[in-house]
Amino acid sequence: xxxxxxxxxxxxxxxxxxxxxxxxxxxxxxxxxxxxxxxxxxxxxxxxxxxxxxxxxxxxxxxxxxxxxxxxxxxxxxxxxxxxxxxxxxxxxxxxxxxxxxxxxxxxxxxxxxxxxxxxxxxxxxxxxxxxxxxxxxxxxxxxxxxxxxxxxxxxxxxxxxx
Amino acid sequence: xxxxxxxxxxxxxxxxxxxxxxxxxxxxxxxxxxxxxxxxxxxxxxxxxxxxxxxxxxxxxxxxxxxxxxxxxxxxxxxxxxxxxxxxxxxxxxxxxxxxxxxxxxxxxxxxxxxxxxxxxxxxxxxxxxxxxxxxxxxxxxxxxxxxxxxxxxxxxxxxxxxxxxxxxxxxxxxxxxxxxxxxxxxxxxxxxxxxxxxxxxxxxxxxxxxxxxxxxxxxxxxxxxxxxxxxxxxxxxxxxxxxxxxxxxxxxxxxxxxxxxxxxxxxxxxxxxxxxxxxxxxxxxxxx
Numbered sequence: 182x183x184x185x186x187x188x189x190x191x192x193x194x195x196x197x198x199x200x201x202x203x204x205x206x207x208x209x210x211x212x213x214x215x216x217x218x219x220x221x222x223x224x225x226x227x228x229x230x231x232x233x234x235x236x237x238x239x240x241x242x243x244x245x246x247x248x249x250x251x252x253x254x255x256x257x258x259x260x261x262x263x264x265x266x267x268x269x270x271x272x273x274x275x276x277x278x279x280x281x282x283x284x285x286x287x288x289x290x291x292x293x294x295x296x297x298x299x300x301x302x303x304x305x306x307x308x309x310x311x312x313x314x315x316x317x318x319x320x321x322x323x324x325x326x327x328x329x330x331x332x333x334x335x336x337x338x339x340x341x342x343x344x
Numbered sequence: 345x346x347x348x349x350x351x352x353x354x355x356x357x358x359x360x361x362x363x364x365x366x367x368x369x370x371x372x373x374x375x376x377x378x379x380x381x382x383x384x385x386x387x388x389x390x391x392x393x394x395x396x397x398x399x400x401x402x403x404x405x406x407x408x409x410x411x412x413x414x415x416x417x418x419x420x421x422x423x424x425x426x427x428x429x430x431x432x433x434x435x436x437x438x439x440x441x442x443x444x445x446x447x448x449x450x451x452x453x454x455x456x457x458x459x460x461x462x463x464x465x466x467x468x469x470x471x472x473x474x475x476x477x478x479x480x481x482x483x484x485x486x487x488x489x490x491x492x493x494x495x496x497x498x499x500x501x502x503x504x505x506x507x508x509x510x511x512x513x514x515x516x517x518x519x520x521x522x523x524x525x526x527x528x529x530x531x532x533x534x535x536x537x538x539x540x541x542x543x544x545x546x547x548x549x550x551x552x553x554x555x556x557x558x559x560x561x562x563x564x565x566x567x568x569x570x571x572x573x574x575x576x577x578x579x580x581x582x583x584x585x586x587x588x589x590x591x592x593x594x595x596x597x598x599x600x601x602x603x604x605x606x607x608x609x610x611x612x613x614x615x616x617x618x619x620x621x622x623x624x625x626x627x628x629x630x631x632x633x
Binding site for chain 1: 345346347348349350351352354375378379382383385386387395397399423446447448449450452453536
């Protein structure tokens with residue numbers, strides 16, 4: 182009986198794509214499941230669920246993180262940005278455009294995470310070298326394309342964002 | 345996958361966290377960045393009843409200089425260690441170690457204190473912090489005590505900290521003029537964890553002879569081990585490529601590496617000599633006045 186009280190849901194307040202959400206979550210709720218199942222933002226994917234593949238990458242207070250390895254309660258009070266927060270109406274973000282222009286995806290499963298990691302890279306390093314792009318993508322696995330087009334997509338986006 | 349149920353308590357101060365671990369005993373677990381603990385909990389290798397979050401404690405993040413030491417808060421994430429101007433200037437080997445942990449996303453969440461308290465034998469920070477002769481400051485209800493790196497890592501996933509203590513900061517001596525530090529790592533191709541790695545801190549005179557050397561090797565045992573024979577061999581000698589190469593061949597002496605499916609003991613011992621040489625050479629290149 183004591184255990185039921187102990188594990189009671191906790192209130193969290195998390196701002197996702199500029200919208201503040203107040204919710205009650207079990208402490209064990211992972212951020213990715215909060216996004217997908219509580220907020221129905223299913224653009225963020227669960228791939229390996231073991232902190233390796235990066236399909237669940239979102240920005241937490243401006244930094245790329247693996248949302249399968251963050252508890253929703255740890256994100257309380259924080260700003261989260263997901264793939265759904267990038268486009269402005271019908272206008273894609275340059276990184277999204279880059280993946281379309283350079284065919285940076287086949288099945289698309291890894292793509293939201295790839296794009297969020299790429300955006301984090303370009304926000305911190307607007308003119309990355311090819312090696313820097315590959316290094317930045319270490320935590321994102323793609324099992325279709327072999328990465329060549331993904332690197333080209335990010336180079337395209339970097340050019341576009343520099344204007 | 346998700347962890348077994350637990351209660352979550354965000355600590356507001358180290359003192360409060362100490363009270364909470366005293367209250368919960370072995371059923372309580374401290375949470376820092378969560379990048380070792382949360383995966384272990386998802387796999388149900390760990391199922392604490394209560395998580396005490398140190399991430400909500402103010403004042404445990406960041407790097408500052410304090411006299412002849414750098415002081416790194418236990419909750420400082422790897423990205424911030426790697427990009428710290430103070431770290432890059434005084435102990436570039438530590439920035440190097442921080443920058444090769446996991447991947448970008450892991451480095452944005454994982455903390456230096458969490459890494460060393462977890463004491464994974466395949467982790468990067470324990471090796472470089474041993475080479476740098478860092479000190480680990482732990483707090484308990486009876487005050488602070490400092491544990492030197494040589495005494496801190498006692499076994500696989502085990503440190504000299506007691507269950508009623510919390511690691512609050514890591515103090516790294518600023519090396520004297522003529523010093524350089526470097527970290528060289530052979531990562532496992534799939535996991536990125538250390539197969540074998542070496543950290544080196546070298547101090548030389550203007551004439552080129554070595555006045556001090558601390559070399560630590562990772563991947564050979566339950567934690568970082570000092571390459572004492574290599575250090576002795578370098579002491580007082582001119583740091584020529586021949587002398588470095590010869591000293592490095594002794595880097596794995598008196599070690600008994602753990603074999604695994606990727607690397608056998610002989611192979612690890614050999615790689616240790618190669619990476620010790622790489623780390624010493626890179627440290628020497630940085631040993632400016």
